[in-house]
Amino acid sequence: MPLLEVDHLSVAFTQYAKGFKQDTSYVMNRLSLSIDKGEIVAVVGSSGSGKSLLAHAILGILPANATVTGTISYDGMELSPEKQADLRGREIALVPQSVTYLDPLMKVGAQVRTSVRQEDAVTAQRNVFEKFKLKAGVEKLFPFQLSGGMTRRILVSTAVLSEAELIIADEPTPGLDQAVMNEALASFRELADNGSAVMLITHDIDAALKIADKIAVFYAGTTVEIAPVQDFSGKGERLRHPYTKALWRALPQNEFLPIPGSQPQANALPKGCLFEPRCSYATEDCSKQIPVARDVRSGMVRCIHAT
Numbered sequence: 001m002p003l004l005e006v007d008h009l010s011v012a013f014t015q016y017a018k019g020f021k022q023d024t025s026y027v028m029n030r031l032s033l034s035i036d037k038g039e040i041v042a043v044v045g046s047s048g049s050g051k052s053l054l055a056h057a058i059l060g061i062l063p064a065n066a067t068v069t070g071t072i073s074y075d076g077m078e079l080s081p082e083k084q085a086d087l088r089g090r091e092i093a094l095v096p097q098s099v100t101y102l103d104p105l106m107k108v109g110a111q112v113r114t115s116v117r118q119e120d121a122v123t124a125q126r127n128v129f130e131k132f133k134l135k136a137g138v139e140k141l142f143p144f145q146l147s148g149g150m151t152r153r154i155l156v157s158t159a160v161l162s163e164a165e166l167i168i169a170d171e172p173t174p175g176l177d178q179a180v181m182n183e184a185l186a187s188f189r190e191l192a193d194n195g196s197a198v199m200l201i202t203h204d205i206d207a208a209l210k211i212a213d214k215i216a217v218f219y220a221g222t223t224v225e226i227a228p229v230q231d232f233s234g235k236g237e238r239l240r241h242p243y244t245k246a247l248w249r250a251l252p253q254n255e256f257l258p259i260p261g262s263q264p265q266a267n268a269l270p271k272g273c274l275f276e277p278r279c280s281y282a283t284e285d286c287s288k289q290i291p292v293a294r295d296v297r298s299g300m301v302r303c304i305h306a307t
């Protein structure tokens with residue numbers, strides 16, 4: 001049984017437009033994803049594809065104007081808002097994408113120690129700070145005295161020390177130098193190897209490939225493919241979805257070929273396959289309806305042509 005199971009999750013936002021008119025945009029559509037204990041699933045996809053929304057939906061911290069349908073189960077139990085509040089920060093830890101999550105009025109050392117479960121919180125905190133090259137004096141600083149990179153290292157330290165069962169890291173590496181970034185990635189791998197489940201949200205496919213077991217590819221609010229990391233090799237022959245293949249070929253070390261066009265906006269989604277307008281393999285059937293998620297070669301794909 002997976003530790004986390006997201007099934008047919010949809011999120012819509014209702015906003016008041018001019019006058020009393022309501023405007024609803026469907027930003028996440030029937031998204032399914034699961035993570036086992038001991039596993040790292042990397043979530044990749046362009047800006048606005050719904051990665052942070054998924055993280056916030058799992059933690060139960062979406063804004064009040066969001067309407068959610070579908071289910072999120074944790075350890076076999078469907079999550080309710082009460083249950084989410086109970087698990088948050090204890091069993092489920094978030095490394096937030098925004099660095100504004102720290103308490104501005106509390107010194108960072110003390111702040112990080114509130115999530116430590118071990119007996120000697122001070123020693124545990126100091127060891128992790130040292131690992132992430134945060135100097136001895138840093139624990140006495142307030143959040144406003146930190147650089148962006150330092151703040152991110154502190155957020156990662158908090159998650160590492162929490163010993164949470166599920167760690168959701170939303171873009172944890174921007175602003176980190178190569179050595180610290182490798183240290184952070186290694187820490188996530190270590191947490192998984194010790195039995196936690198890790199969701200790593202990132203733009204950095206290279207980083208994802210270094211430590212993840214599976215890669216989930218998001219496009220316009222849904223997963224178009226979930227593939228084992230091993231499938232990201234060669235010319236991408238083993239990948240299932242044309243978008244994933246295109247992402248792989250767009251990497252500098254491969255052909256560096258960009259994909260023409262752009263991801264559709266939530267209020268103007270195509271009727272059929274969301275990638276159809278940009279897909280070089282598209283046929284007439286592709287624009288008829290959204291392809292269902294299918295299991296193909298120990299992965300998942302939403303493309304009627306995938307084999």
Ligand SMILES: Nc1ncnc2c1ncn2[C@@H]1O[C@H](COP(=O)(O)OP(=O)(O)OP(=O)(O)O)[C@@H](O)[C@H]1O
Pocket residue numbers: 013027045046047048049050051052053054063097266
């Ligand atoms: N409170 C909100 N009201 C309306 N729309 C929202 C709200 N929050 C997010 N959205 C929309 O939901 C979509 C997905 O946003 P999300 O933050 O999940 O993207 P992302 O994949 O995390 O992007 P990035 O890589 O830039 O972090 C975007 O189109 C965004 O504009």
Ligand code: NI
Pocket residue numbers: 051052053097170
């Ligand atoms: Ni995001």
